[in-house]
Amino acid sequence: MDNSDFSQNNEDSQQVAELQNGEWNKLSPISIVYFAVRSIFDFATTFFYLIPVLAINFNKIKEQPLIIVVVAACILIIFIVMGVLNYWFYRFRVGSDRIEIKQGIFKKSHIDLPFARIQNVKLSQPLYYRINDYSCIELDTAGSAKQEAKIVALKTDLAKQFRIKILETATESKSDAFSSIASADAGAASNEVILNHRSMRDLVIHGLTNNRIWIFLGALAPFYGSISDFLSQFFESIGFDAEAYFSIETQAWWEFGLHVLSVAMLIMLVVVSFSVVGAILMFYKYTLSKTKDRYIRRSGLLTKHEVSMKLSRIQIMVQAQDWLDVLLGRVNLSFEQNTSGVANANKSDGQMSNKLLVPSVTIPESLALMKNAMPSQTLAEQVFKPISKRYILRGLLLIALPVGGLLFTAIFRNDLYVAASVACSAFVFIGAILVIRWKRWGYSYDKEYFYIRRGLFGVNYYCFPMYKVQQAQFKQSIFIRPYQLASLKVVLASGAKLVPYMPASDVKNIINCILDQLVIDKRSWM
Amino acid sequence: MSIELRSNQQVELSGTCKVEDMVLHSLSPKYRSLNIIISLVIGFVMVAIILLLAIQPLFSMPQKYLDYYYIAVMAITFLTLWSVLHSYFADPKKKYAIREFDVHFQSGLLFSSTVSQPIMRIQHIEIERGPIERSAGLATLQVYSAGGANHAFEIPGLVYEKAIELRQFILNHKDVSQNG
Numbered sequence: 001m002d003n004s005d006f007s008q009n010n011e012d013s014q015q016v017a018e019l020q021n022g023e024w025n026k027l028s029p030i031s032i033v034y035f036a037v038r039s040i041f042d043f044a045t046t047f048f049y050l051i052p053v054l055a056i057n058f059n060k061i062k063e064q065p066l067i068i069v070v071v072a073a074c075i076l077i078i079f080i081v082m083g084v085l086n087y088w089f090y091r092f093r094v095g096s097d098r099i100e101i102k103q104g105i106f107k108k109s110h111i112d113l114p115f116a117r118i119q120n121v122k123l124s125q126p127l128y129y130r131i132n133d134y135s136c137i138e139l140d141t142a143g144s145a146k147q148e149a150k151i152v153a154l155k156t157d158l159a160k161q162f163r164i165k166i167l168e169t170a171t172e173s174k175s176d177a178f179s180s181i182a183s184a185d186a187g188a189a190s191n192e193v194i195l196n197h198r199s200m201r202d203l204v205i206h207g208l209t210n211n212r213i214w215i216f217l218g219a220l221a222p223f224y225g226s227i228s229d230f231l232s233q234f235f236e237s238i239g240f241d242a243e244a245y246f247s248i249e250t251q252a253w254w255e256f257g258l259h260v261l262s263v264a265m266l267i268m269l270v271v272v273s274f275s276v277v278g279a280i281l282m283f284y285k286y287t288l289s290k291t292k293d294r295y296i297r298r299s300g301l302l303t304k305h306e307v308s309m310k311l312s313r314i315q316i317m318v319q320a321q322d323w324l325d326v327l328l329g330r331v332n333l334s335f336e337q338n339t340s341g342v343a344n345a346n347k348s349d350g351q352m353s354n355k356l357l358v359p360s361v362t363i364p365e366s367l368a369l370m371k372n373a374m375p376s377q378t379l380a381e382q383v384f385k386p387i388s389k390r391y392i393l394r395g396l397l398l399i400a401l402p403v404g405g406l407l408f409t410a411i412f413r414n415d416l417y418v419a420a421s422v423a424c425s426a427f428v429f430i431g432a433i434l435v436i437r438w439k440r441w442g443y444s445y446d447k448e449y450f451y452i453r454r455g456l457f458g459v460n461y462y463c464f465p466m467y468k469v470q471q472a473q474f475k476q477s478i479f480i481r482p483y484q485l486a487s488l489k490v491v492l493a494s495g496a497k498l499v500p501y502m503p504a505s506d507v508k509n510i511i512n513c514i515l516d517q518l519v520i521d522k523r524s525w526m
Numbered sequence: 527m528s529i530e531l532r533s534n535q536q537v538e539l540s541g542t543c544k545v546e547d548m549v550l551h552s553l554s555p556k557y558r559s560l561n562i563i564i565s566l567v568i569g570f571v572m573v574a575i576i577l578l579l580a581i582q583p584l585f586s587m588p589q590k591y592l593d594y595y596y597i598a599v600m601a602i603t604f605l606t607l608w609s610v611l612h613s614y615f616a617d618p619k620k621k622y623a624i625r626e627f628d629v630h631f632q633s634g635l636l637f638s639s640t641v642s643q644p645i646m647r648i649q650h651i652e653i654e655r656g657p658i659e660r661s662a663g664l665a666t667l668q669v670y671s672a673g674g675a676n677h678a679f680e681i682p683g684l685v686y687e688k689a690i691e692l693r694q695f696i697l698n699h700k701d702v703s704q705n706g
Contacts, residue, residue, distance in 0.1 A: 338672055470647045470673035474545070474640040491673035508546050511642055515545065518644040519627045522701070525647065525672060
C-alpha cells in the first residue's frame with residue numbers, strides 16, 4: 001500500500017463502476033484463507049481457557065503422538081471447510097448509494113448499508129494477502145457495533161478506488177448545498193498530502209518511551225510455562241545456581257544488592273527491546289496523510305493497517321508526554337473521535353479506530369499537526385492558569401493522612417521511632433507528588449477553544465473546540481464553596497474531562513461561554 | 527451553518543440570563559415523600575425478613591446467624607434512616623431550569639452540581655416511569671447526548687404532564703429538528 005501508486009486510474013474506476021452493476025458478487029477465492037484464519041482466531045479466543053487443561057495433560061498426550069496428529073489434522077480440516085463455506089455463502093452487492101452484504105453459514109445475516117451512514121473506511125492487509133495484493137475493507141457506521149460491515153477480499157487498487165467512491169458519495173449526500181463543490185473536487189479527493197511519516201529511529205524512541213511489551217506478553221501467554229522450564233534447564237546446563245546467586249546468607253549485602261540490580265537491569269533490557277519490537281510491529285512505515293477532509297493513517301509490519309478519520313469528527317487533540325518523552329523532547333499526539341457505539345472500543349490503541357495516534361513526534365511537528373487539524377487553535381501561545389492550592393490540601397487530608405496514619409498504627413507497637421519516621425516520610429512523599437501534580441494542572445481558554453494541562457512526571461495537553469461540547473457540569477462541594485472554588489466537568493463525544501478546584505467565577509464564565517456559543521454556532525459535533 | 531441562523535446572536539445578547547441567574551423550578555413535592563416511603567418500605571421489608579428468619583420455629587438457623595443477626599438489623603436501620611434523612615434534606619435541593627437553548631439540573635447537598643445540557647446536542651429523549659412513580663403520577667425525563675449513557679441528563683420527580691410537555695418542547699426545538 002504505497003502512496004506512490006495512488007493515482008486516479010481510469011481502469012480502476014471502470015472496475016468500480018462494474019462493481020456497481022447491482023449484481024450479487026462473490027469474493028476472490030483468496031478470501032478462504034482469511035475466513036479460515038479468522039475462524040482459528042475465533043476458536044482460539046473461545047477456547048482460550050482450555051489451554052491450562054491441555055498443559056496439565058500434556059505428558060499424557062505426549063505419549064500418543066498419533067492422536068495429536070489426527071486431532072490437529074481434523075481441526076485444521078474443520079477450519080478449512082469453515083473457510084470454504086464462509087466464502088461460498090458470502091455475497092455482496094454494490095448499488096449507486098448503498099452496499100449490501102449477505103453472509104453466514106448457520107446464522108445468516110444481511111447488511112444493508114447506505115454510503116451516507118458510513119463514518120469510517122478502513123483498509124487492512126494481512127500478511128497472507130500481500131502476495132496477490134488483496135485488501136479487506138472495513139466499513140464503520142456511526143450506529144451500533146453489530147452493523148459493522150467488511151468486504152473481505154478486494155484487489156488493493158480496487159479497494160482504494162472503492163473507498164474514494166464511498167467517501168465521496170457519503171460527503172455529497174450529507175451536504176447538498178455543497179454538492180457542486182464536492183463534485184468539482186472529486187478529482188482532488190484522491191490527492192493525498194503526506195503530513196508526517198515516522199522513521200525507524202522514531203519508532204525505536206517510541207518503543208523506549210512507551211512500554212509496548214504487552215503485545216508480546218499477550219502473544220506469549222500460552223507459553224509461559226515452557227519458557228520458565230526452558231530457562232531453568234538452561235541455567236542448569238551452564239552451571240548457574242540461581243539459589244546461591246540470590247542467597248543472603250552466603251554473601252555480603254552489597255554483593256546481594258549488586259546481583260539484584262544486575263538482574264533487574266537485564267529484565268529491563270529485555271522489556272525495552274521487546275517494547276521496541278512491538279512499536280516497530282505496529283507502526284512500521286507509519287504515514288499520516290491528508291485528503292480534502294480526512295486524515296489517513298497507514299502502518300504495520302505484518303498486517304498493514306489503514307485508518308481514516310474525517311477531520312470534522314475529531315473531538316479533542318491530546319498531546320501526551322511521559323517523563324522519558326519530556327527528557328527526549330517527544331510527544332504522542334492523538335486525535336480522538338467519538339467513542340460511543342464504536343465496535344472496537346476495547347482494542348489496543350494501535351488498532352483503535354476512534355483514536356488516530358501519531359507516535360513520538362517532536363514538539364514542533366506536533367504543534368504543526370495540531371495547527372493543521374484545527375487552524376484557529378493557539379495551544380502554543382497559551383498561558384495556563386493554575387488551579388487552587390487547596391487541591392494539595394484535599395490530597396493531604398484524603399490520601400496522605402490516612403496512609404500515614406495506617407502505617408503508623410501498623411508499625412508503632414514494634415518501634416515508635418521507626419513508625420513515626422516511616423509515617424512522616426510517606427506523608428511527605430505523597431505531599432511532594434501532590435505538589436508536582438498541582439503544578440502540572442492548568443487551564444486556559446480563548447473564544448473558541450479550551451485547553452487543559454495535566455500530568456505528574458509527564459505532562460499532557462488537551463485542546464478541544466467549545467462547540468463540540470455535549471454537556472457541561474459545574475461541581476462544588478460545601479468544603480470549597482466558602483473559598484469560591486468549583487470543578488468543571490466537560491463531556492465530549494470522546495469522553496469527559498474534569499478540571500478540579502478552579503475559581504468558581506471562571507467555571508461559570510466557561511459554561512456560559514460554551515452555552516452561548518452553541519446558541520450561535522450550529523455546527524454539528526460530527 | 528447558514529447565514530440566517532447566525533442572527534441568533536442578537537437574541538442571546540439581548541437576553542442577559544446567565545447560568546447563575548437562572549430561575550430554577552422545584553420538582554414535584556410528592557417526589558421527596560415518595561423517596562422517603564420507598565426507603566422505609568425497603569428497610570422495613572429487609573429487617574422483617576432477617577427477624578422472621580431468626581424467630582421462626584420451622585427450621586433452626588446456624589448459631590452464627592443467631593449470634594450476629596442483630597448487627598445486620600442495626601446496619602440496615604442505620605442505612606434506612608440515613609437515606610430518609612438524605613432524601614429529606616437533599617431532594618428539595620434538586621431543581622431544574624429550561625432556557626431557550628439549553629436545559630439544566632441542579633442537585634446535591636454536600637457535593638452540589640449543576641448539569642447543563644445544550645438542546646442542540648441531544649440525541650434522544652426517554653420518559654421513564656416505574657410502577658411507584660406511575661401510581662404517584664410522576665415521571666423521570668432522561669436525555670441522552672453523544673457523551674454516552676454515563677452522562678445521561680436526568681430530571682426525576684416531574685409531574686407526568688410536565689414531563690410530556692418538556693419532551694415536546696425539546697422535540698419541537700429547531701436545534702433538534704434541524705441540527706440534531
